[in-house]
Amino acid sequence: MKNFDLTAILLNGEFGAMLLKGIRLTLEIAAGSWLLAMSLALVLLVVRLTPNVIAQRAVAAYVSYHRNVPTLVQLMLWYFGISSLLPNDVQGWLSEHNGEALFAIIALGLCQAAYFSEDLRSGLRSVPDGQTEAARALGHGYLGAMRFVILPQAVRNAVPALVNHSVSLFKNSSLAMAIGVAELTHAVKEIESQSFRTFETYLIATVLYLVFSLLIMAAGAWLSRRHSITGTR
Amino acid sequence: MTDLYQILRDNWLLLLVGQYPNGPMGGIVCTLLLSVLGIALAFPLSVLMALARLSPWRILRWPTTGLVYVVRGVPLLMVILWVYFLVPVLIGRNVSGFTTMLCTLVIYEGAYLSEVVRAGIQALPRGQLEAARALGNSYLGAMWSVILPQALYNMLPSLLSQFVSAVKETTLGYVINVQELTFAANQINNQLLTKPFHVFFILAVTYYVVCYTLTQLAHALERRVTKKRQGRQDVAPPSQQAANVVAGA
Amino acid sequence: MICFNEINKWYGSYHALIDINAEVKKGEVVVVCGPSGSGKSTLIRTVNRLEEVKSGQLLFDGNDIHAPMTSMTLNRLRSRIGFVFQSFNLFPHLSVLENIMMSPMRVRGVNRTDARAKAQQLLDRVGLSNKAGAYPAQLSGGQQQRVAIARALAMEPPAMLFDEPTSALDPEMVGEVLTVMRGLANDGMTMMCVTHEMNFAREVADQIWFMDAGRILEKATPQAFFNSPQHPRAQRFLSDLRAH
Numbered sequence: 125m126k127n128f129d130l131t132a133i134l135l136n137g138e139f140g141a142m143l144l145k146g147i148r149l150t151l152e153i154a155a156g157s158w159l160l161a162m163s164l165a166l167v168l169l170v171v172r173l174t175p176n177v178i179a180q181r182a183v184a185a186y187v188s189y190h191r192n193v194p195t196l197v198q199l200m201l202w203y204f205g206i207s208s209l210l211p212n213d214v215q216g217w218l219s220e221h222n223g224e225a226l227f228a229i230i231a232l233g234l235c236q237a238a239y240f241s242e243d244l245r246s247g248l249r250s251v252p253d254g255q256t257e258a259a260r261a262l263g264h265g266y267l268g269a270m271r272f273v274i275l276p277q278a279v280r281n282a283v284p285a286l287v288n289h290s291v292s293l294f295k296n297s298s299l300a301m302a303i304g305v306a307e308l309t310h311a312v313k314e315i316e317s318q319s320f321r322t323f324e325t326y327l328i329a330t331v332l333y334l335v336f337s338l339l340i341m342a343a344g345a346w347l348s349r350r351h352s353i354t355g356t357r
Numbered sequence: 358m359t360d361l362y363q364i365l366r367d368n369w370l371l372l373l374v375g376q377y378p379n380g381p382m383g384g385i386v387c388t389l390l391l392s393v394l395g396i397a398l399a400f401p402l403s404v405l406m407a408l409a410r411l412s413p414w415r416i417l418r419w420p421t422t423g424l425v426y427v428v429r430g431v432p433l434l435m436v437i438l439w440v441y442f443l444v445p446v447l448i449g450r451n452v453s454g455f456t457t458m459l460c461t462l463v464i465y466e467g468a469y470l471s472e473v474v475r476a477g478i479q480a481l482p483r484g485q486l487e488a489a490r491a492l493g494n495s496y497l498g499a500m501w502s503v504i505l506p507q508a509l510y511n512m513l514p515s516l517l518s519q520f521v522s523a524v525k526e527t528t529l530g531y532v533i534n535v536q537e538l539t540f541a542a543n544q545i546n547n548q549l550l551t552k553p554f555h556v557f558f559i560l561a562v563t564y565y566v567v568c569y570t571l572t573q574l575a576h577a578l579e580r581r582v583t584k585k586r587q588g589r590q591d592v593a594p595p596s597q598q599a600a601n602v603v604a605g606a
Numbered sequence: 607m608i609c610f611n612e613i614n615k616w617y618g619s620y621h622a623l624i625d626i627n628a629e630v631k632k633g634e635v636v637v638v639c640g641p642s643g644s645g646k647s648t649l650i651r652t653v654n655r656l657e658e659v660k661s662g663q664l665l666f667d668g669n670d671i672h673a674p675m676t677s678m679t680l681n682r683l684r685s686r687i688g689f690v691f692q693s694f695n696l697f698p699h700l701s702v703l704e705n706i707m708m709s710p711m712r713v714r715g716v717n718r719t720d721a722r723a724k725a726q727q728l729l730d731r732v733g734l735s736n737k738a739g740a741y742p743a744q745l746s747g748g749q750q751q752r753v754a755i756a757r758a759l760a761m762e763p764p765a766m767l768f769d770e771p772t773s774a775l776d777p778e779m780v781g782e783v784l785t786v787m788r789g790l791a792n793d794g795m796t797m798m799c800v801t802h803e804m805n806f807a808r809e810v811a812d813q814i815w816f817m818d819a820g821r822i823l824e825k826a827t828p829q830a831f832f833n834s835p836q837h838p839r840a841q842r843f844l845s846d847l848r849a850h
Contacts, residue, residue: 192568193561194525197539201561204546205554258695261654262709262761263685265677272712276699291430298432302532309434322442330431330439337430353698355743 130324139315146311147332153228153297153307158290160233165240172245183241190238195231196299202231203303228300232293239289247282248274280351287344291337298333308332360555368545372563375536381455383536385563391455391530391537392523395462396470396516402463403470408500410475421471428468433529437461441533454535458527466523473515477508511582517575521568528564538563607632607765607796608653613662615648615820622648623659624820630765630813635797637807637828640817641843646800647692649817650769653798654687655680667764685713688758688766692774694750696742696757702729703738706757714761721760728756732786748779755786765796772803804847808832816840 134140172183190198203224207215218226251274259269301310312329316322365372375383382390409421428436440461445451481504489499531539542560546553613626623645630636638646651657652664655671664671669683697705706725710716716724729735732752742750751771758766768787772780784806791797791810801807807814807828814831816824816839823837835841 188569189565192521192565192572194528194539194564196528196531197557197561197564200539200543201554201557205557208553252695254691254693254695255697257656258689258691258697260681261656261684261687261689261691262757263681263713264709265681268712272708273697277697280699295430295432298434299529301434309432309438313438326435326439326442330427330435333432333435334427334430353743354701354741356698 128324129321130328134328136319139319142306142311142315143308143328145306146308149225149300149305149307150294150297153225153232153300153305154294156229157233157236157297158293160229161236161240161293164233164237165244168237168241169244169248172241187238187242190235191242195235195296196302198235199228199231199299199303203227224303224305225300228297228303228305232296232299236289236293236296239292240286243282243285243289244278246285247278247280250281251277277353280348280353283344283348283351287341287348290344291340294336294340295333360552361559364545364549364552364555365559368541371541371545372538372559375541381453381536383538384541385538385567387455387535387537388524388527389567391458391462391527391535392520394459395466395523395527396520398459399463399466399470400516402467403474404505406467406471407474407478410471411478425468425471428465429472433461433465433526434532436465437529437533440464454530454533457533458530458535458537462523462526465526466519469522470516470519473512473519474508477512477515478504480511481508513582514575514579517571517578521571521575524568524571525564607634607667608798609663609665610649611663611665613649613652613659613664615652615657615659622820623652626662626822628815628822628825630796630798632764632796633794634812635791635795635810636799636813636815637811638798638800638815638817639802639804639807639843640823643819644817645820646817647769650767650798650800653767654684654689656689681713685709685761686763686765688761688763690751690754690758690766690768690771692770694742694747694754694774696750696754698742700741701738702734702740702742702745702753705742705753706760709757710760725756725760728759729753731759731789732756733782746779747775748782751775751779751783752786755783755790759790765798766790768797768799768801770800770802772801804832816843818843 134143168183168186171179174180207218207223207227210218215223217223255273255277256269259273264272297307298309300307301313304310306314308329312325316325319325371384373384374386375381377383377386381387406421406425409417410425412418437457441457444457444460485503485507486499489503490496494502527535527537528539530537531543534540539560542556546556549556608630610626610628613623614621615623626649638649640646648657652659653666653671659672662672666683666687671680671683675683696702697708700708703722703725706728707718707721710724711718711721726735726738729738732755734749734752734756737745737749737753742753745753755766755771771787772783775783780803784803787797787799787806788810799807799811809828811828814824814826814828815822816826816831816835816837818839824831824835824840826836831840832844835844
């Protein structure tokens with residue numbers, strides 16, 4: 125490792141700008157897909173709870189597809205496959221306006237929605253039946269029981285899994301590199317090929333990813349602690 | 358529909374074995390080869406790492422825990438880049454994409470598997486280890502003959518799940534030109550150019566079939582393993598136990 | 607108050623409740639006992655329709671609980687039947703006071719101040735005045751069950767159902783719960799209890815129903831039942847109980 129020098133990367137104006145742009149894109153993709161994933165997961169959960177068997181099977185199929193097909197392939201299917209099915213002027217508009225990032229957000233968001241909805245569903249199933257019985261015995265309706273008794277417990281139970289999958293979502297943002305989005309990993313490869321300082325560049329990226337992952341996990345732990353049920357660990 | 362059939366008919370060999378024998382083994386065979394070798398090699402490593410994390414000596418515990426946290430906190434793509442860069446530096450000559458991808462999988466899956474193994478060991482009742490020690494076994498002896506056999510049997514479903522993850526992870530080999538299934542599909546797409554949706558649809562369906570089958574196998578295994586422990590009806594199924602321990606840790 | 611008319615429940619080939627005909631009059635305390643698997647829990651759970659019946663009529667205060675009805679009507683009926691579970695089923699994410707206050711507020715529309723005052727009153731009645739701010743996980747089993755009783759009482763039901771209220775408790779805590787139940791009985795509450803606590807039955811019950819294999823085999827006053835049980839199965843049950 126000849127003359128290890130972090131400042132050559134960090135203080136260099138051009139590289140610094142590329143890094144910042146990469147970080148910004150990574151965060152944008154992560155945030156965008158997280159919001160999409162969470163909202164869609166809630167919708168999926170509600171649909172799954174309806175007594176309609178076809179609706180339930182549809183959601184199960186959705187989850188099954190997104191869990192068994194690799195994320196990179198899903199991304200490719202969206203970016204190369206589905207975009208080709210769009211009308212030409214839409215395709216033109218997309219390629220001028222950062223379409224890659226949009227497809228990345230859609231693909232990653234749809235994928236993680238499957239995982240989030242399963243986490244929420246597990247959270248629901250982990251609430252003991254006795255809770256529903258007690259709520260119904262007191263005269264609460266289905267919605268009332270859900271709102272005041274079941275959901276508060278279900279969400280708390282689901283938080284650890286949700287946090288884990290949020291970290292996965294964040295890490296998956298790096299896959300966008302394969303369709304040309306200039307996020308952090310892409311930026312790092314660019315810098316590396318220009319500066320030949322592979323070790324330093326990779327180290328910076330690794331540290332950045334680690335910091336963000338740990339931040340997400342810490343946020344999850346804080347959330348868990350703050351809303352933990354008093355008296356339990 | 359006929360387009361799909363046409364593409365499949367014309368390119369099935371490429372998708373199956375890549376350009377072999379006119380090139381390295383590719384396609385699905387390469388994907389499965391990578392996954393199987395990756396898990397097979399990662400597994401002993403993961404057992405060692407799990408034992409290190411559970412050992413009473415900080416000098417073993419801390420670096421291993423650190424390594425696991427780092428690998429879990431960094432995208433797989435980053436790990437690939439690191440391995441791609443470091444392995445030639447460490448052994449002094451260039452290596453093929455396949456080897457790089459294999460090493461990456463071993464490290465990445467090793468870290469994740471070590472958590473599964475650790476959870477499996479911790480999910481066993483404490484009494485097992487105590488009984489083994491009381492009979493005079495050493496810690497490692499007890500591990501080898503009593504704890505690990507039981508833990509590993511209970512972990513089979515989770516192991517299979519990780520294998521499915523490995524299959525999905527092989528797709529990232531595409532980025533470093535490993536000739537696996539995704540790479541083959543992209544080759545086809547670059548030739549055809551006019552039917553990207555069909556090509557990638559076939560790709561998605563292929564992975565779905567492979568992974569779904571393996572997942573169903575894992576569920577069947579899980580039922581079998583849970584049935585074998587049926588005496589203890591107060592105990593959660595092994596993967597749930599593992600999930601509990603991992604989530605709680 | 608609670609009328610069972612030809613109640614039958616079966617699923618597949620298993621007949622859980624067979625030709626149940628019985629009545630709990632207003633102000634009466636009925637204890638249902640019998641060996642495990644006899645259907646006593648199933649029976650009491652049909653009263654507020656936590657279990658369905660296949661045929662027969664179950665009247666609570668004149669209303670047929672198992673007639674087809676909107677869920678709103680069922681909810682309203684259920685809010686008038688107090689139910690205490692074997693596993694307490696307190697809501698862990700709410701404090702003791704909130705557990706008791708919540709249903710009057712949300713189901714009956716009672717305002718917060720009144721609900722809180724009533725809840726505190728009920729806590730005093732069950733002997734837990736200083737536990738208002740505690741959470742269920744911080745309480746012992748006996749304390750949790752007493753809170754569960756207070757929670758059921760908060761809805762001001764004309765009748766209370768108890769499904770093995772002390773079976774999940776350590777022996778030293780059984781007494782505190784039975785004391786509360788005894789107090790309720792003395793205040794004239796209509797009660798139906800499934801329990802193994804025979805001393806409690808002897809002191810407090812007006813009627814004892816002995817069940818086995820889905821049927822009520824004997825209905826008698828505690829006097830009659832404990833001193834001279836008629837049905838051979840009941841005789842065997844009592845002698846088994848005395849044996850240990």
